[in-house]
Amino acid sequence: MKPRKVITTAVLLAMALMVTACGGQGNGQESGGKTLKQVTMNEQQAIDRAEEIIRQAVDGMSPQPTLKRIGAAPVGTCIARDDHGPDDRVQVTIAYVLTGVPGSEGKKLVQQARDAWLKAGHTYNSKGEVDWAGPFPSVYMRTKSDDFWMDAMNGIVDRAKGEGEASLGVTSPCFLPPGGSTAPTTADPAALETLRTDDPAGRRALGYSSRIFDALRVRPAPAPSGGGLSTVRDESGTSVHHTWSTEPLSEAETVRALARAQAYLQSAGWSVRHVPTASGTPAVVALRTEDGTTAQLARSATGALRVAVTTPDHGPASVARDV
Missing domain, CATH: 3.30.160.110 (Sirohaem synthase, central domain)
Incomplete structure (x- = not known):
């Protein structure tokens, strides 16, 4: 396994989760003729919910992988917040690489994550699956009840052999922590x-x-x-x-x-x-x-x-x- 390839896959997964989860979320404002959800939670509730969604995918997997955390601390700035959202909103991102299994099992683990999330009542987003016919698919889903977003993907380890390393991640909606400012702000270029x-x-x-x-x-x-x-x-x-x-x-x-x-x-x-x-x-x-x-x-x-x-x-x- 080449460390640089694994690091690249892990970093891009964390980036993808942040962008996917907050690119279209609002703060109770009108957008496209519909009212976006007003999100109310605290940091620990968001972390607990994200971990619950990870466990839904992993607990029934065979072979059973070992979870290795990737990315920075789970609570971070809401990257792609809408123009009318409060500047102090944050979101939680939890991402794991699934280790301890053969590289040939990566695609299988992504499929099992997808099936477990569907069984739990979660749904695809508008671009639900990418490259499923190949050895390195990506699955993009969300929870209908509280708008958490999740990815499962098989990152490339050895393209010639079709071997990969599966990764899972969940990102919360953007939310305002206690004491946060509700003044709308747009950053300078x-x-x-x-x-x-x-x-x-x-x-x-x-x-x-x-x-x-x-x-x-x-x-x-x-x-x-x-x-x-x-x-x-x-x-x-x-x-x-x-x-x-x-x-x-x-x-x-x-x-x-x-x-x-x-x-x-x-x-x-x-x-x-x-x-x-x-x-x-x-x-x-x-x-x-x-x-x-x-x-x-x-x-x-x-x-x-x-x-x-x-x-x-x-x-x-x-x-x-x-x-």
Whole structure:
């Protein structure tokens, strides 16, 4: 097994879960002629529910795998929140690699997860299965009662032999923790940010964000005072996180803008994939393995494109000039 391939699969899984779960969720606002759900829960309730959904998939599996947690701390910022959502909303993401089983069993475990979730009353999203005919399928589902989203996928370990490593993950809806602010906020694009000159990670995040903005070729949403740049600290270390949004776009405009961004990311050496979302327009998630930076682009319920770039604070200061 090649560690770099496994790490890439795990990181992209965690990114996919965040984008898929929050790309089309709101906070009781009107969108597309229907009222989006008002989510009320606390962090522990969200974690417990996510773990329950994981256990629904795993408990009946044969062979029985060992669960290995991947990704950062379970509670994080709501990445692709809608324009009218409160800025302090968070969400829970739980992801596991299923280890201790032969690589030939990965596809079988994904199928068993799918069957167990269907038996529990959960449903597919609009793009429920990807590449099921091949050895490395992905399954995208959601809970009907409380709108948790889950993925099961077989990441590639040895393509020639058809061997993989199955992964499962669950992400909660975005919710407001106790004491959180309900003031709506839209993050600034990178060009409007101010930053200390001695912050290489921040400069790197803004550099990537600026190049994505250039590739999209659409106008940013009007931004109030304050910034979309933040520092995130968890058990995996410290990262700099930059978010912003475009003006609302039609579906056709969104597809064209995402195609331009994907073309740029691939030409710059990023690992890119599409992820189904609640909005119906697949999101773009990307990983730059050289420095561990991730990028997410997802359409919100208002039509705005949400962009999020996260980079570790230990990467080389020169990377932002190379994008």
